[in-house]
Amino acid sequence: MSELKGKEYLDEYFSNYPENSALRSVAEFFLSFPDNDSDLESIIGDILRGSLDEVIDMPRTNRFSLDELEKTEKTYIGTKVEILFRDTFELKKGVKLDLLVQGQEVDVKNTIGSNWTIPIEALDEICVLLQTNDNKSSFSFGLVICRERVLNQGKNRDGKRTISKDGKEEILWFVKDGSLPKNFFLHMDNDLRHQILSPRGGATRLANLFRNFQGEVITRRLVECVARQKDYMKRIRGNGGARDILAPEELLILWGGNLKDKKRLKVLGFKGINTEHFVCIKKNT
Template structure:
């Protein structure tokens, strides 16, 4: 869901309302914002995991310091999206107003002293559920828990969270594909051999599911990863004798529809095994088998 504003009678309404309207205006309108904000979280996690170079696939594999850096990454991407400068003290300047940006992958945010009595953008995301939240709060000390951590930072209290103006709340973003399959399968695919063989094993194991170029890059772990799909030395040569075809969303749209497979984006792929004679004929006529 989106846009859960504060009541017009709320003491923070006059402070937060201009900031919320300004943020939405930077990307156009609330519909455009709901399209542009969620991908930030997918990009941030994917870039920090960096599967093609680290052989890691999920957020659980990150070091503690990397999970902390995710907040900085979200901050950088958000500032770039809004085309706004850093503040002199805090993370963002909105027409001269210093605004902090706080992210969490848990249940709460830690607030430093310099953020007190200033507005803050709050971001939150959950990789398992693939949902994110994006809101604004005015940090009043009375909104915070009494206890402090070692850095003298305090978290937002349960009642304090009632003062958040949510622009997006529990909003879906693109799921990390690697969160959808068992770790044992990932390990089996990775241990199957070099790039081309890993891709062939991947498409043999994962059939009937749209696969992005990023997933292929993650598995191949090579700069020329797309070459590993092709015929004449690629994964298709390994899979064709098994009657398994790799179809491309851009080129094979009609065939994909005829086979009753999910609709693909232009840069997605899907594998399909010809079990029936009719399917074998269709794939053969299309030059896939």
């Protein structure tokens, strides 16, 4: 899935829903945010991956899946997403809602299910909608004005409502079924997981990870999870780190924070690479 961005897409949406014109300035803010080194899909994907990983907290809990979380922990995912979303886009908190975007109050709603719960205070307000599927490594990101007509009539005991089937047709999508950075250990078989994580040394564990996932983007958070040490970045570098272990195998670890490495990754077709990303490739690639 590629981003649904550009003037033609917005014009088509607003020709269908002229009464939703209040969304335009907010939409233009998000669509204009990426620079030459990023794209909206990778920016949002990183926010969601980071939020999920921080709540799962694999280094301290040895958990890999959302299914292993307590119910109260799952409710915190939305709060974490809101915090990282606001920080990433350098937005202020609204007086009433989660964000202030182009002078407009905007709420952030994330779900790991199939629908969003909309509180009373968000009625007739703009909402950022984020939907995450960790099992399928996918997510969606859009905007909607939570008018009466887009909401189901039923309420939960807190008075919250969900978006109706017809209401979902009114969502202004930026990314639909986009690529969520992979939860590596969730999709890994037990033998490989043991092979990667069983060695005592953090550098050896990281070398095992990069060796087995060549050509895939590895996040800094995953590096921290596997290294399980405070100075986890040291376990990648030379002087006995994963780079030295992999060098005799003609394998290189490239980092998005190094301009030369980043340029090489861009030539190889990687998009949205930043300082949070590492990729292992063959030396002659």
